[in-house]
Amino acid sequence: xxxxxxxxxxxxxxxxxxxxxxxxxxxxxACNARNHFPGTVFANADRKLDLYxxxxxxxxxxxxxTVENFIRLLTGRVSPTLPRSKRLLTDARSNxxxxxxxxxxxxxxxxxxxxxxxxxDIADAFEQMWQKRRYNELFFMVDTCQANTMYTKFYSPNxxxxxxxxxxxxxxxxHNDADIxxxxxxxFTHYILQYMEGQNSTSKTTLxxxxxxxxxxxxxxxxxxxxxxxxxxxDQVRITDFLGAVSKVDVxxxxx
Amino acid sequence: MPPLxxxxxxxxxxxxxxxxxGQERGQRQRQGREQRxxxxxxxxxxxxxxxxxxxTRFAFEFSAGAESGTGRxxxxxxxxxxxxxxxxxxxxxxxxxxxSLTQLLRTYDARELHLSLNAGKWDxxxxxxxxxxxxxxxxxxxxxxxxxxxxxxxQGKEGERVNAGEGEGSPWQGLTNGLAGLFCxxxxxxxxxxxxxxxxxxRPEGDLPSHPGYRLFHAAFPSESVCTENLTPFLKLLPCKxxxxxxxxxxxxxxxxxxxxxxxxHVLWKNDTLGLGGRTELRLEVNAVxxxxxxxxxxxxxxxxxxxxxxxxxxPAASSSLLKVHMPTGSASGHLLSPPLxxxxxxxxxxxxxxxxxxxxxxxxxxxxxxxxxxxxxxQFNPPELSIRRSLKGSSGPSQLSVILSNTLPxxxxxxxxxxxxxxxxxxxxxLHVQVSGVSRDDLIQSLSYLPPVSPKPTLLExxxxxxxxxxxxxxxxxxxxxxxxxxxxxxxxRGWDLPAAVVFPLxxxxxxxxxxxPDSAEGSQQRIYSSTLLVDLPTPDFSMPYNVIIMxxxxxxxxxxxxxNSLTRKxxxxxxDAVEPEKKAxxx
Numbered sequence: 001x002x003x004x005x006x007x008x009x010x011x012x013x014x015x016x017x018x019x020x021x022x023x024x025x026x027x028x029x030a031c032n033a034r035n036h037f038p039g040t041v042f043a044n045a046d047r048k049l050d051l052y053x054x055x056x057x058x059x060x061x062x063x064x065x066t067v068e069n070f071i072r073l074l075t076g077r078v079s080p081t082l083p084r085s086k087r088l089l090t091d092a093r094s095n096x097x098x099x100x101x102x103x104x105x106x107x108x109x110x111x112x113x114x115x116x117x118x119x120x121d122i123a124d125a126f127e128q129m130w131q132k133r134r135y136n137e138l139f140f141m142v143d144t145c146q147a148n149t150m151y152t153k154f155y156s157p158n159x160x161x162x163x164x165x166x167x168x169x170x171x172x173x174x175h176n177d178a179d180i181x182x183x184x185x186x187x188f189t190h191y192i193l194q195y196m197e198g199q200n201s202t203s204k205t206t207l208x209x210x211x212x213x214x215x216x217x218x219x220x221x222x223x224x225x226x227x228x229x230x231x232x233x234x235d236q237v238r239i240t241d242f243l244g245a246v247s248k249v250d251v252x253x254x255x256x
Numbered sequence: 257m258p259p260l261x262x263x264x265x266x267x268x269x270x271x272x273x274x275x276x277x278g279q280e281r282g283q284r285q286r287q288g289r290e291q292r293x294x295x296x297x298x299x300x301x302x303x304x305x306x307x308x309x310x311x312t313r314f315a316f317e318f319s320a321g322a323e324s325g326t327g328r329x330x331x332x333x334x335x336x337x338x339x340x341x342x343x344x345x346x347x348x349x350x351x352x353x354x355x356s357l358t359q360l361l362r363t364y365d366a367r368e369l370h371l372s373l374n375a376g377k378w379d380x381x382x383x384x385x386x387x388x389x390x391x392x393x394x395x396x397x398x399x400x401x402x403x404x405x406x407x408x409x410x411q412g413k414e415g416e417r418v419n420a421g422e423g424e425g426s427p428w429q430g431l432t433n434g435l436a437g438l439f440c441x442x443x444x445x446x447x448x449x450x451x452x453x454x455x456x457x458x459r460p461e462g463d464l465p466s467h468p469g470y471r472l473f474h475a476a477f478p479s480e481s482v483c484t485e486n487l488t489p490f491l492k493l494l495p496c497k498x499x500x501x502x503x504x505x506x507x508x509x510x511x512x513x514x515x516x517x518x519x520x521x522h523v524l525w526k527n528d529t530l531g532l533g534g535r536t537e538l539r540l541e542v543n544a545v546x547x548x549x550x551x552x553x554x555x556x557x558x559x560x561x562x563x564x565x566x567x568x569x570x571x572p573a574a575s576s577s578l579l580k581v582h583m584p585t586g587s588a589s590g591h592l593l594s595p596p597l598x599x600x601x602x603x604x605x606x607x608x609x610x611x612x613x614x615x616x617x618x619x620x621x622x623x624x625x626x627x628x629x630x631x632x633x634x635x636q637f638n639p640p641e642l643s644i645r646r647s648l649k650g651s652s653g654p655s656q657l658s659v660i661l662s663n664t665l666p667x668x669x670x671x672x673x674x675x676x677x678x679x680x681x682x683x684x685x686x687x688l689h690v691q692v693s694g695v696s697r698d699d700l701i702q703s704l705s706y707l708p709p710v711s712p713k714p715t716l717l718e719x720x721x722x723x724x725x726x727x728x729x730x731x732x733x734x735x736x737x738x739x740x741x742x743x744x745x746x747x748x749x750x751r752g753w754d755l756p757a758a759v760v761f762p763l764x765x766x767x768x769x770x771x772x773x774x775p776d777s778a779e780g781s782q783q784r785i786y787s788s789t790l791l792v793d794l795p796t797p798d799f800s801m802p803y804n805v806i807i808m809x810x811x812x813x814x815x816x817x818x819x820x821x822n823s824l825t826r827k828x829x830x831x832x833x834d835a836v837e838p839e840k841k842a843x844x845x
Contacts, residue, residue: 031481032481039483053484082433
């Protein structure tokens with residue numbers, strides 16, 4: 001939860017509006033009666049940063065978070081009455097960032113503790129998106145055990161992927177909160193978020209800079225990057241191409 | 257009710273600039289801004305409860321008049337229906353009403369809509385039974401205009417669908433989806449499993465315009481949660497958002513840590529007194545029950561301690577902005593007010609009303625009790641006039657659903673009891689028995705309507721009962737838990753299924769009418785009493801079983817196939833191996 005919410009907070013901070021973010025949370029941890037701090041999910045055990053905040057919008061929650069809904073969301077095969085907030089309204093000029101986290105294994109990721117999405121499913125969904133011209137470039141990030149296996153099956157162009165750990169390697173959580181009794185955030189995401197906290201929407205740092213911060217000792221696993229499907233050199237791709245939105249303002253002449 | 261031990265009650269009022277409000281309130285409201293006949297008013301009611309808790313109710317009320325001549329009677333905004341004419345843009349334009357909501361209502365032709373998302377358990381004994389939905393979880397019902405329902409049926413016939421009122425693509429499904437998207441709720445995932453069409457319950461609270469064939473759909477979502485993500489879009493619908501007026505107090509961290517909390521949306525249609533045209537009324541509500549005793553051990557509260565915020569400015573869009581404090585009953589003789597503000601008697605409830613339409617500095621209102629510590633043991637509660645308790649007995653095999661309705665009044669009460677059960681629970685109606693203190697009284701049932709479950713649609717049972725004075729009526733019936741398909745289980749199957757709360761509607765007493773006739777109209781239906789939700793355990797399969805079976809059977813099939821294939825295609829013959837042959841070969845090469 002804190003992983004996803006941390007990413008949500010980061011992309012929102014970098015200028016992407018709620019209408020362009022689709023947040024799927026399978027659990028209601030913030031307002032669950034067992035949460036000692038109602039309405040809050042903290043990024044760290046020091047409880048300085050509340051990720052849930054005052055104005056969060058969760059688009060898919062609870063039992064709606066299923067593999068079927070996720071694939072439908074990506075490929076755009078949804079019911080005609082589905083509201084705009086639950087659709088991925090992208091076209092061939094959109095850059096899409098997909099972040100997934102949860103329990104997983106070699107070439108699968110669990111949803112809701114009772115079903116899995118496989119690396120093949122995602123690869124095919126992305127191919128369908130490409131054929132339907134639903135993205136320009138796609139950045140896929142996954143934080144789970146053996147995460148790097150999740151992107152091995154991709155075959156569509158313009159996809160850049162990164163994962164937290166290699167095959168037969170676990171991803172570990174960063175630390176526990178003894179008061180709540182659970183692990184709060186995973187290492188890989190923690191260090192990415194830590195790096196992203198130093199960025200703002202006008203930062204010129206590139207994805208190469210971000211990938212250079214991957215440290216197997218700190219993360220406790222070997223994070224990987226797959227860029228063979230991607231056509232641009234990574235040191236020329238700004239982080240804000242995917243994780244931020246910069247609105248361009250042009251000054252018009254007065255008599256326009 | 258015995259007088260409270262320490263009756264001195266001090267209301268501190270930190271802003272002298274606020275004007276006292278009296279009878280001229282209505283006038284001012286009328287003189288307030290009226291843009292395209294739209295009005296917005298807000299009020300916050302604080303109600304100290306007998307057990308030291310404080311019930312706060314935020315109500316944001318919009319009303320928009322439909323201009324006569326254009327548009328259909330009862331349509332939300334005026335203008336042409338097709339949406340392609342000249343008036344379309346003008347008709348869709350709203351000044352104060354949230355467009356995202358009115359668009360939904362227009363598209364699906366919903367004339368009355370109620371949606372509530374609540375969490376917690378309402379304690380009727382200690383907190384009373386105020387009007388308004390108090391169901392745990394989510395609940396939604398809507399009245400749709402006849403034409404779209406009829407058109408839908410016609411379409412349905414073409415598409416080989418007989419009852420198309422709630423299927424995919426229907427107005428009900430569309431509205432549920434739309435509202436789920438608007439309020440970040442997960443209502444749409446289980447609409448079909450939850451939807452019923454009650455015949456007698458949930459009558460319109462407003463006046464439906466004269467129109468044939470309205471259809472009612474109702475759905476309860478007992479496991480729906482409510483959290484910050486529901487409040488965020490809610491606040492965005494308000495003209496001043498959460499930046500001004502009483503909405504400034506809505507701090508999600510405080511509201512969602514309250515013992516009971518929820519949001520509600522209610523849309524009604526009200527006829528004008530003259531009978532020409534009418535108004536659409538939209539009411540957005542936030543309810544919360546706070547517990548100051550938990551924090552400080554005392555009943556003292558202030559806006560700052562409850563919400564951790566204060567009102568710093570008034571919302572200019574509001575024609576009236578009021579803060580009402582109900583004075584605790586029983587302490588009317590002894591409490592002190594400082595600075596003195598007149599206690600008004602509205603509907604028999606003494607209350608103090610502050611006008612927040614002109615706010616120049618921080619407003620904080622607090623109530624202090626002259627006591628060191630709140631003594632729970634001295635609090636005494638009057639049992640509510642009407643209450644319901646419900647339980648499900650028995651673990652395996654046939655279980656028993658047992659409902660206790662109690663009437664504490666010295667007069668008989670007529671009530672409508674509505675039970676909705678998921679399709680996997682089948683009621684045995686022949687086992688329905690009504691008992692009053694051990695004596696069978698099946699004659700108390702005045703009418704019964706029952707819709708058996710057809711998977712995946714739920715059961716609906718509506719009973720009209722006459723409760724004898726000062727009695728407890730026990731209703732029991734046998735229920736059988738069915739097996740449901742492997743794929744029909746929820747992701748957290750072993751947690752069990754939440755059963756939606758049963759509802760009791762007090763009905764007006766029967767006069768000269770035939771005692772078997774059903775309540776036709778809404779007179780007493782405003783008040784509803786909900787039971788608690790129940791959790792039912794269903795037998796859950798071993799979810800890895802199919803994989804084991806697949807693997808096992810594939811192995812067997814493979815073994816069998818291999819043998820058969822071998823025996824069919826291969827011929828086993830004896831080969832006489834000549835021992836000399838290799839030597840010959842060797843010689844030859």
